[in-house]
Amino acid sequence: MADTMELRDIEVWDGNMAASHALRQVQVDVVAAYPITPSTPIVENYAGFTANGYVDGEFVMTESEHGAMSCCIGAAAAGGRVATATSSQGFALMVETLYSASGMRLPIVLNVVNRAIGAPLNVNGDHSDMYMGRDSGWIQLDSYCPQNAYDLNFIAFKVSEDHDVRLPAMVHQDGFMTSHTAQGVHTLTDEAAFNFVGVYQPMNDMLDLDHPVTHGVQTEEDWHFEHKARQQHALMTAVLPKIQAAFDDFEKLTGRKYNLVEAYDMEDAEVAVVCMGTSVETAREVAEEMRAQGIKAGVVGIRVFRPWPLEQIAAVLKDVKAIAALDRSSPHGTVGALYNEISGTLFNTDTKAVLTNYIYGLGGRDLTKAHLVSIFTDLKANADAGKVTTPLQQYIGLRGPKLSFF
Amino acid sequence: MEKKGWDGFEIGAMLRSFDGATRDIATTLPENRPYSVSNSFTASVADWRIEKPLFNKDYCIDCQFCWVYCPDMSIIARDKKMIGIDFDHCKGCGICVEVCPTNPKSLLMFPEQKDEETALAEWPKKEKKADTEEKED
Amino acid sequence: MLEIRWHSRAGQGAVTGAKGLADVVSTTGKHVQAFAFYGSAKRGAAMTAYNRVDDKVVMNHEKFMRPDYVLVIDPALVYVADITANEKDNTIYIVTTHMSTDELIASQPKLEGRKVYTVDCIKIAQETIGKAIPNTPMLGALMKVSGMYDIEFFKESMVKVLKKLPQKIIDANMIAIQRAYDEVK
Ligand code: SF4
Ligand code: SF4
Numbered sequence: 001m002a003d004t005m006e007l008r009d010i011e012v013w014d015g016n017m018a019a020s021h022a023l024r025q026v027q028v029d030v031v032a033a034y035p036i037t038p039s040t041p042i043v044e045n046y047a048g049f050t051a052n053g054y055v056d057g058e059f060v061m062t063e064s065e066h067g068a069m070s071c072c073i074g075a076a077a078a079g080g081r082v083a084t085a086t087s088s089q090g091f092a093l094m095v096e097t098l099y100s101a102s103g104m105r106l107p108i109v110l111n112v113v114n115r116a117i118g119a120p121l122n123v124n125g126d127h128s129d130m131y132m133g134r135d136s137g138w139i140q141l142d143s144y145c146p147q148n149a150y151d152l153n154f155i156a157f158k159v160s161e162d163h164d165v166r167l168p169a170m171v172h173q174d175g176f177m178t179s180h181t182a183q184g185v186h187t188l189t190d191e192a193a194f195n196f197v198g199v200y201q202p203m204n205d206m207l208d209l210d211h212p213v214t215h216g217v218q219t220e221e222d223w224h225f226e227h228k229a230r231q232q233h234a235l236m237t238a239v240l241p242k243i244q245a246a247f248d249d250f251e252k253l254t255g256r257k258y259n260l261v262e263a264y265d266m267e268d269a270e271v272a273v274v275c276m277g278t279s280v281e282t283a284r285e286v287a288e289e290m291r292a293q294g295i296k297a298g299v300v301g302i303r304v305f306r307p308w309p310l311e312q313i314a315a316v317l318k319d320v321k322a323i324a325a326l327d328r329s330s331p332h333g334t335v336g337a338l339y340n341e342i343s344g345t346l347f348n349t350d351t352k353a354v355l356t357n358y359i360y361g362l363g364g365r366d367l368t369k370a371h372l373v374s375i376f377t378d379l380k381a382n383a384d385a386g387k388v389t390t391p392l393q394q395y396i397g398l399r400g401p402k403l404s405f406f
Numbered sequence: 407m408e409k410k411g412w413d414g415f416e417i418g419a420m421l422r423s424f425d426g427a428t429r430d431i432a433t434t435l436p437e438n439r440p441y442s443v444s445n446s447f448t449a450s451v452a453d454w455r456i457e458k459p460l461f462n463k464d465y466c467i468d469c470q471f472c473w474v475y476c477p478d479m480s481i482i483a484r485d486k487k488m489i490g491i492d493f494d495h496c497k498g499c500g501i502c503v504e505v506c507p508t509n510p511k512s513l514l515m516f517p518e519q520k521d522e523e524t525a526l527a528e529w530p531k532k533e534k535k536a537d538t539e540e541k542e543d
Numbered sequence: 544m545l546e547i548r549w550h551s552r553a554g555q556g557a558v559t560g561a562k563g564l565a566d567v568v569s570t571t572g573k574h575v576q577a578f579a580f581y582g583s584a585k586r587g588a589a590m591t592a593y594n595r596v597d598d599k600v601v602m603n604h605e606k607f608m609r610p611d612y613v614l615v616i617d618p619a620l621v622y623v624a625d626i627t628a629n630e631k632d633n634t635i636y637i638v639t640t641h642m643s644t645d646e647l648i649a650s651q652p653k654l655e656g657r658k659v660y661t662v663d664c665i666k667i668a669q670e671t672i673g674k675a676i677p678n679t680p681m682l683g684a685l686m687k688v689s690g691m692y693d694i695e696f697f698k699e700s701m702v703k704v705l706k707k708l709p710q711k712i713i714d715a716n717m718i719a720i721q722r723a724y725d726e727v728k
Contacts, residue, residue: 012566105418181578182562184569204420214421226412278604366606
């Protein structure tokens with residue numbers, strides 16, 4: 001039996017510390033990792049917790065991130081509660097195995113501390129790695145602050161391990177801006193946290209020696225399509241209701257309310273920015289300030305990036321006149337991914353909204369409140385004109401001559 | 407159990423090796439194991455063969471090479487003794503014949519329709535090494 | 544919203560200081576944020592750390608800050624780092640130095656006309672803790688200048704923050720905090 005840890009009601013934790021305590025509290029059986037900045041403290045802390053008797057678990061140092069996720073896949077197929085963490089190039093090296101994990105329907109929780117992908121090498125936060133994972137078949141939950149990084153881990157385990165879901169889940173947080181920023185985090189007791197997620201319920205585990213199974217099979221043309229369709233069916237139909245149910249239970253337990261789509265000041269908003277990560281909170285502050293100046297500004301935060309809550313997002317944006325999709329990743333050759341998602345979401349609806357795209361914050365470049373004020377000001381002009389008054393895609397916070405496309 | 411079609415598989419394309427629970431599977435002989443339809447044990451590849459290996463126990467030294475090298479686990483051995491070939495799963499590749507070290511070989515390939523008794527009667531005798539080879543040393 | 548910027552060298556404990564302050568402030572029901580600029584800085588490189596303190600949850604994640612207080616815990620940074628960057632009219636500077644405030648301003652004209660306090664945190668740390676780790680004494684000086692908390696309450700809270708350290712080190716830190724509180728001018 002692992003020792004319990006007495007926590008204060010509010011601990012001043014950074015996002016990494018918060019995530020690692022969540023892994024401790026749900027008593028993860030196996031963490032296999034190849035540590036990488038800025039996610040290192042998550043697995044390092046877990047290793048410390050196991051070494052000091054606070055978790056009955058196993059920390060496995062592997063030879064690469066590819067090995068780390070492969071080891072997680074093995075441990076999950078064997079029937080354990082499994083988690084790890086990575087960032088950036090490490091995430092990129094994991095990609096091949098991410099598809100195996102989701103295709104094999106294994107509930108693994110991956111904490112992704114979002115970081116730029118080189119070259120040039122950069123340890124700071126942007127969303128390049130998160131975007132790279134978006135077709136991998138994983139559930140992707142997004143944190144805006146250390147409190148979210150803590151809470152969403154519990155949601156991730158609960159949903160991922162549900163027998164109607166059995167899909168792996170990523171919990172994203174912004175490198176440094178969340179992972180290394182200490183803020184007050186309301187804690188759960190070890191008991192309450194564990195009970196919220198519950199005892200791991202195995203399903204077809206390899207270590208059930210009386211019922212030997214084969215995981216990781218080959219299916220050629222005659223089966224592969226149906227198998228992938230079935231995976232997509234589960235991701236598209238089972239996951240959002242389960243996340244909603246987990247959010248509801250979590251609110252009952254903690255009073256903290258999460259939504260599939262976070263809508264702030266959106267009831268009567270004429271202009272809105274859609275974004276992810278810490279930018280959501282900064283944008284909320286700016287939206288409040290814009291409202292004080294008479295601009296009906298709102299913010300839509302993407303909480304669940306995959307599966308994409310298309311209907312819910314369309315609903316919160318339906319009456320808005322001008323929308324900006326903020327992408328913290330270089331789209332390299334097209335419009336930003338969020339711009340594309342929002343376009344796809346609003347196409348075929350009655351919206352008359354004008355949609356523009358801002359690329360910002362690459363490699364940790366600061367998104368200042370002043371930047372957001374200028375975005376809201378652009379949006380107001382678009383809303384008043386009823387058409388796009390700026391280029392479709394603009395770079396914000398970039399030095400040198402203005403860069404824009406379309 | 408009925409064979410599952412494309413719409414019958416479990417999530418993750420996980421396959422069950424056996425029907426129901428099993429105990430001490432390692433000490434149970436293959437023919438006594440409750441293999442499920444999704445296990446390849448229940449699928450025969452006998453019709454893949456054009457030639458088949460036949461076994462002549464008179465020359466066999468039970469070295470187990472054939473058992474080790476057969477890619478389809480079709481060499482039947484009991485108590486470390488070669489006793490024959492599993493013709494449901496032998497695909498006729500000839501690897502066992504290739505690796506058999508005896509002289510003459512204890513395994514030889516024959517046409518699929520060849521009857522065993524005739525084959526044994528025609529089994530080649532021990533080959534003498536060529537004179538040229540002996541002189542070379 | 545109260546905003547603080549720390550100027551330090553990597554390894555001098557600005558991050559620990561900022562987090563320690565956040566820890567204490569958090570126990571009083573206020574909301575806090577503590578972060579730093581990292582990059583691939585090596586030990587000894589100039590770096591900055593930040594605190595935000597507010598009555599409501601801190602949602603601003605921009606790194607840009609117009610500080611109310613600038614805490615400089617390495618004497619040389621007054622000359623090599625841009626310590627007056629993004630200052631406000633009423634930004635208060637607390638600088639670690641062996642000089643008097645007048646001497647310091649004379650040596651760095653950028654500080655002319657600013658509210659500047661000085662205290663030798665390095666010397667205090669060396670004499671009490673035995674190492675040139677000037678972060679905790681700087682917090683003592685901040686308590687005096689800002690009047691944020693009663694010094695006894697602050698020390699009690701810091702004891703809890705430092706609880707994992709050996710008792711001898713904790714005691715030395717408390718003396719250091721008190722001395723900086725008394726000596727800052
Ligand atoms: S012919 Fe090939 S498959 Fe058949 S027993 Fe020999 S090695 Fe095995
Ligand atoms: S390889 Fe030949 S000698 Fe060796 S066990 Fe097989 S049949 Fe017998």
